[in-house]
Amino acid sequence: MNGWQTLLYKEVLRFWKVGFQTVAAPVLTAILYLLIFGHLLEDHVKVYDTISYTAFLVPGLVMMSVLQNAFANSSSSLIQSKIMGSLVFLLLTPLSHWSWFFAYVGSSVVRGLAVGLGVLAATAWFTTLSVQAPLWILVFALAGASFLGALGLIAGLWAEKFDQLAAFQNFVIMPMTFLSGVFYSIKSLPPFWQGVSHLNPFFYMIDGFRYGFFGASDTSPWISLVVVGTALAIASAVAVHLLRIGYKIRS
């Protein structure tokens, strides 16, 4: 293993060692959402003509778990090692800013996908899913997890205390994921809120991901791909720049 691969391995090992908290717990949370909302709304909400609400809900929950955990991985690892002081061991190495970027984002993708697969496997008990376009599923899962991994990297560099990171997570990431159409099709919203939803990059990630399962979505997967790709490119550029100048880690 060379330098960045070692860092990737270390970051994966880090969350795996506390797997109950980092993988099992989010899977359980997603199942609880499915049980409660699925039970309550199964007979009341019809999204697409042929799809049951529970089936509609599953891809959204999977993607939401992927995104939230990808963000949590890079951001919490960075802030922990910043506060513990153990980031110094990394700062002393010859690793370049690109190595940091690929290792932190890569481990976020691994954690996001691990949780996402866990949710998918667990929800298979409750409903059967069709898979219309597996490539779209993979593309949106990877791009979405990378985007959130890069955002987590930015937030982890910026935050100086756990409190600030929690604020970013609860006041930015959480609302954007919940208001992205995980639990509903945005077609059911009044026109104004439909417009607002179209400004939320999370909507395109969920919508594109869902297209891979049902072959139907609120907007074209190509448009979603362009939006998600642009968001990923911007977040990556910012993250790499901050790492290059040593933002808040090298004075």
Place this chain on the structure above:
Amino acid sequence: MGCAALQRLPGRESGRRGAPCALPLATPALAHGNASHALEPAAKITGSMPAISFQSVSKSYPPPRNSASNALLALDGVSLDIEEGEFFGLLGPNGAGKTTMISILAGLTRATRGTVSVLGSDVHRDYAQARRKLGVVPQELVFDPFFSVRETLRIQSGYFGVRKNDAWIDELLSSLGLADKAESNMRQLSGGMKRRMLVAQALVHKPPVIVLDEPTAGVDVELRQTLWHFIAKLNKLGHTVLLTTHYLEEAEALCGRIAMLKSGRVVALDRTSELLKAASSNVLRFKLDAELPKALAEKARVTGRIVQFPAHDALEIEHYLAAVREAGLHAEDVEIRKADLEDVFLDVMTQHRDSVAGVAA
């Protein structure tokens, strides 16, 4: 690393130039553990390049937000060359700029002006090369709580692209008295063990230049001995060592050359022996139960009951003793000793008493 590298070693080791290659590393056994696969010498990279070079380095920190105070000048035009194979001491009171110098060297902080290089590699432009040549033991007692001792060292090796490093890791662990802790989690180690792990982590990639920022703070006497034995051994094998410490006896015993830093400037730089020679040659020391008269107290160093006067000759000593008697005081346990590095240090710091009042020793 073969015989070629060994033959280019400076100092003591160069005497082995003609020795057969089969026994290149016949060095004395370590304090702990058996040196079955002995330490490797540091390869000397060039003949004339300094191991560490500071050229007119300044560092200022911006003032805190909403504060009227000026920027803090932590380093003020420091120039310093440390040659390969040296055991170099950097001394100074708290806040003098020692840690700032080491942080710039290690790439943790950027100099505002000036250049710093490690064996010819600029720490900013050629940061990857510079950091490969450098092993830094940080001052803060930090660790990553997720991993075991061995995992930590394997990961640290990996960052430097060093694979299959277990033989060296085992040797580091046994040299530092940590062999039986290899599989323990970092959280389970005592403070002294964590401190030694910092040393092990700094050395996983066998850097030719080793920097120790107060490595013996909070380490008990026996472990300090182990540590110094090991570092001195690495130095004999050709590694350059830069040390900051508050224990002046350690600096006096170990360092061939010393720089003293005060308020971001180098105020003394010489061979340890020359520094000792230049100081007042003797110190009069006694114990006293009462307080000294003010006129005398100004010239003395008082630590609890112990009173010390720097003195150049017998006349001066007689003068002090007479003054104590005249004040009606009774000096106990009177002795006269040679000045040591602590006396030199206090001397230098008093001469430069312009901005920092307190002197830490």
